[in-house]
Amino acid sequence: MASIVERPRKDGTSTFQVKWRQDGEWQTEKFGDQDSADAFKSLVEAHSGRWPYGWVRGEGFVEQPEVPGDMTFLAYAERYVNRLTGIDDRTREDYHREIRLHLSLLQHVEPTGQVVPATIANLTEDDVTDWVMSLSGMSTAGS
Structure with a gap:
């Protein structure tokens, strides 16, 4: 504190x-x-x-140098699903659908307030909290 x-x-x-x-x-x-x-x-x-x-x-x-190997969280999730073993094509497609529907909403808010794509290096706890809240709002809006 x-x-x-x-x-x-x-x-x-x-x-x-x-x-x-x-x-x-x-x-x-x-x-x-x-x-x-x-x-x-x-x-x-x-x-x-x-x-x-x-x-x-x-x-x-101050502007930070680019982090080697950084990528958007969306690209990371797609890559992760593509590399999974022991699942059938239907399960893989289900995972890709979940990424498109839900993880695509994940974004990062810079300290300046500017919204940018979430990456592995810039993702914060606040970004995840905002994302979860946005998903909760979606589920309650549809009910």
Whole structure:
């Protein structure tokens, strides 16, 4: 669980320090306003008490290099089903149908709010939660 500590300056202004423990070590990041600190605290908590992917201490989000072997989650699922052994053609087609109907809805929301295709490297717990909620909405809408 992250917390925010206000650090008053001599000139009367304040900085806001987000603090949390990661792997037993204290981690901190400093912000010039409460709103930015609140937003970052939420990101740390959404990433299970870890530095958010793509965040560089003192700099914020920076563009990350491409991850070797990364692919869309959809392509990974198709590849996985294609490599399964011990199943008949009908089962394989059923799995592919489930991928088209359900896994195709999985997407990733960047920290900026931009929606991009989910990949093996960028998929987060929040993305999966949003996907499950969207599937729940689909099932209740049809009943």
